[in-house]
Amino acid sequence: MSKGRFGVHGGQYIPETLMNAVIELEQAYNKYKNDNAFEEELTELFNEYAGRPSRLYYAKHLTQKLGGAKIYLKREDLNHTGAHKINNVLGQVLLAKKMGKTRVIAETGAGQHGVATATAAALMGMECEVFMGEEDTKRQSLNVYKMRLLGAKVHPVATGTATLKDAVSETMREWTNRMEDTHYVLGSVMGPHPFPMIVRDFQAVISKEIKQQLLQKEGRLPDAVLACVGGGSNAIGAFYHFIEDSTVRLIGCEAAGRGIDTAETAATIATGRLGIFHGMKSYFCQDAYGQIAPVYSISAGLDYPGIGPEHAWLYDIGRAEYVAVTDEEAVEAFEFLSKTEGIIPAIESAHAVAHGIKMAPEMGKDKIMVINLSGRGDKDCVSVAKYRGEDIHE
Amino acid sequence: MNNLKKAFEKGKAFIPFITCGDPSLEITEQLVYAMEKAGADLIELGIAFSDPTAEGAVIQKANLRALSGGVTTDKIFDMVENIRKKTKIPLAFMTYANVVFSYGSEKFVKKAAELGMDALIIPDVPFEEKEEFAPLCKAYDIDFISLIAPTSQERIAMIAKEAEGFVYCVSSLGVTGVRSEITTDIAAMVELVKKQKEIPCAVGFGISTPEQAKDMAKKADGVIVGSAIVKLCEQYGSQCVGPVAEYVKKMKEAIS
Numbered sequence: 001m002s003k004g005r006f007g008v009h010g011g012q013y014i015p016e017t018l019m020n021a022v023i024e025l026e027q028a029y030n031k032y033k034n035d036n037a038f039e040e041e042l043t044e045l046f047n048e049y050a051g052r053p054s055r056l057y058y059a060k061h062l063t064q065k066l067g068g069a070k071i072y073l074k075r076e077d078l079n080h081t082g083a084h085k086i087n088n089v090l091g092q093v094l095l096a097k098k099m100g101k102t103r104v105i106a107e108t109g110a111g112q113h114g115v116a117t118a119t120a121a122a123l124m125g126m127e128c129e130v131f132m133g134e135e136d137t138k139r140q141s142l143n144v145y146k147m148r149l150l151g152a153k154v155h156p157v158a159t160g161t162a163t164l165k166d167a168v169s170e171t172m173r174e175w176t177n178r179m180e181d182t183h184y185v186l187g188s189v190m191g192p193h194p195f196p197m198i199v200r201d202f203q204a205v206i207s208k209e210i211k212q213q214l215l216q217k218e219g220r221l222p223d224a225v226l227a228c229v230g231g232g233s234n235a236i237g238a239f240y241h242f243i244e245d246s247t248v249r250l251i252g253c254e255a256a257g258r259g260i261d262t263a264e265t266a267a268t269i270a271t272g273r274l275g276i277f278h279g280m281k282s283y284f285c286q287d288a289y290g291q292i293a294p295v296y297s298i299s300a301g302l303d304y305p306g307i308g309p310e311h312a313w314l315y316d317i318g319r320a321e322y323v324a325v326t327d328e329e330a331v332e333a334f335e336f337l338s339k340t341e342g343i344i345p346a347i348e349s350a351h352a353v354a355h356g357i358k359m360a361p362e363m364g365k366d367k368i369m370v371i372n373l374s375g376r377g378d379k380d381c382v383s384v385a386k387y388r389g390e391d392i393h394e
Numbered sequence: 395m396n397n398l399k400k401a402f403e404k405g406k407a408f409i410p411f412i413t414c415g416d417p418s419l420e421i422t423e424q425l426v427y428a429m430e431k432a433g434a435d436l437i438e439l440g441i442a443f444s445d446p447t448a449e450g451a452v453i454q455k456a457n458l459r460a461l462s463g464g465v466t467t468d469k470i471f472d473m474v475e476n477i478r479k480k481t482k483i484p485l486a487f488m489t490y491a492n493v494v495f496s497y498g499s500e501k502f503v504k505k506a507a508e509l510g511m512d513a514l515i516i517p518d519v520p521f522e523e524k525e526e527f528a529p530l531c532k533a534y535d536i537d538f539i540s541l542i543a544p545t546s547q548e549r550i551a552m553i554a555k556e557a558e559g560f561v562y563c564v565s566s567l568g569v570t571g572v573r574s575e576i577t578t579d580i581a582a583m584v585e586l587v588k589k590q591k592e593i594p595c596a597v598g599f600g601i602s603t604p605e606q607a608k609d610m611a612k613k614a615d616g617v618i619v620g621s622a623i624v625k626l627c628e629q630y631g632s633q634c635v636g637p638v639a640e641y642v643k644k645m646k647e648a649i650s
Binding site: 015020277290 | 547
């Protein structure tokens with residue numbers, strides 16, 4: 001078996017042209033991950049620039065209304081740039097800089113990862129180019145503007161379904177073209193090894209903090225941790241330090257779109273099967289001949305036909321559970337959290353909130369649930385309003 | 395023994411690539427016969443994939459045209475069955491890992507071998523992952539083709555040692571597509587391969603003109619051309635057989 005395996009999943013299914021680039025990246029990462037100076041520099045960026053540690057907020061009103069488990073929200077939405085994406089990006093761009101790279105490229109779906117990458121590139125003086133599905137540049141025009149404002153060049157990708165998967169393909173193609181001075185800042189726990197490991201390690205700060213914060217507040221571990229899953233970076237970040245704690249249920253919430261019994265879904269665990277794509281073996285939504293399915297979700301950030309290989313493995317061994325949440329449920333949770341706690345969640349995170357709303361009443365009042373609020377929902381107001389039949393302008 | 399060796403027995407090999415089902419499987423079949431007649435030594439038959447990450451715009455579009463025309467792996471197998479009734483020209487499938495894996499890797503390789511395919515090229519399977527497919531290919535006597543790239547450097551020896559059939563030398567960085575200039579030192583790449591193993595080396599990616607082909611043929615044993623031919627298929631549609639045959643003839647002459 002090749003490197004970077006999680007059970008049968010993972011690996012490095014990429015063109016030969018890229019092999020030395022990922023080997024170089026792995027070597028650099030292995031060097032710097034145990035380097036105290038690198039760690040200090042990254043912690044300083046996390047704390048002073050991104051605003052970490054993010055709060056673990058006891059959602060009292062939500063808890064009371066639902067009448068079950070005590071609900072805590074991990075406020076990744078309060079990070080600089082408004083989502084968990086900044087954790088990974090600061091780590092990777094710092095690493096790229098240490099490797100002597102002067103240019104970073106990235107794919108983006110909703111635009112959060114693109115904005116985060118453009119931000120880190122501006123901060124660390126790197127050239128930045130972002131590839132974004134043409135469909136998504138229309139859905140998220142504000143983020144396109146932000147990226148340009150931050151000095152990045154945005155390339156709309158018109159191939160295929162013109163969404164996240166096509167943006168990933170196009171960024172891979174661009175990397176094949178220029179590796180010498182360029183690092184590909186992959187935005188999720190996916191792609192060829194070492195990306196799933198690197199992105200997980202940079203996102204694992206989320207569960208590390210949850211553990212410390214909850215021990216301080218409650219003196220114990222949570223009973224369940226919930227997070228939304230597209231590629232799965234915020235979820236793996238929220239799960240990682242609890243994997244060994246078998247009493248903690250880990251629940252990933254996938255985007256069911258209009259329902260897992262329809263073609264308009266992005267729920268990979270629910271509807272996909274084992275395949276090889278974008279550099280990894282994992283579960284993918286695909287047809288009988290292995291053609292990748294055009295997936296759909298109201299959330300541009302979960303609109304991806306695959307799932308990271310470590311999630312696929314956690315699912316295989318039964319350590320994590322994966323559930324599917326529809327557009328309708330996510331939109332209801334988006335509205336419900338806004339009204340009960342005065343927190344507008346990203347529509348991605350609202351998928352996890354929606355499942356929390358379902359689960360909490362079934363759990364005893366002595367139970368504790370943590371929902372990872374991976375991002376804030378300002379960016380989604382226009383599309384949720386549209387979903388509700390209201391036409392507003394940014 | 396499969397037929398691949400024959401491709402390199404008549405001087406420098408000319409290796410055209412076409413996407414099966416672009417514009418239709420009937421035309422693909424006609425293209426095979428016409429290209430053989432025009433001098434092709436080995437033909438790469440592309441099985442379309444929805445998301446071909448190693449392809450440039452021209453072949454990406456051909457993949458989508460084929461898929462939207464309803465082409466499937468099974469229909470392509472049927473076409474190869476017809477082709478094999480009429481010609482023994484060496485044939486290679488070129489496709490992506492998921493197309494083979496999802497069909498059932500063994501089922502795919504066995505079927506391809508039974509139909510008389512000679513080789514399999516999967517650009518998203520590097521040396522580190524070839525265990526997934528190469529042993530199956532060996533068992534069914536299909537050559538699993540290894541690729542080397544301008545970035546491969548010290549990896550070339552390791553790859554060449556275990557290579558079968560021929561070594562596919564990727565001429566340039568980036569994806570497939572016509573290029574005005576090829577700056578990689580192909581001769582040096584080929585030399586590194588031959589140091590390890592006496593195996594034919596064919597150069598692909600970016601080659602479109604007779605002059606480029608001639609230059610590449612001086613340094614290697616064969617020349618692979620994809621995008622330039624697929625462009626003709628796009629341009630002429632169902633009328634593409636004539637122009638493609640003419641082009642193949644011109645290219646084969648240039649390297650002979």
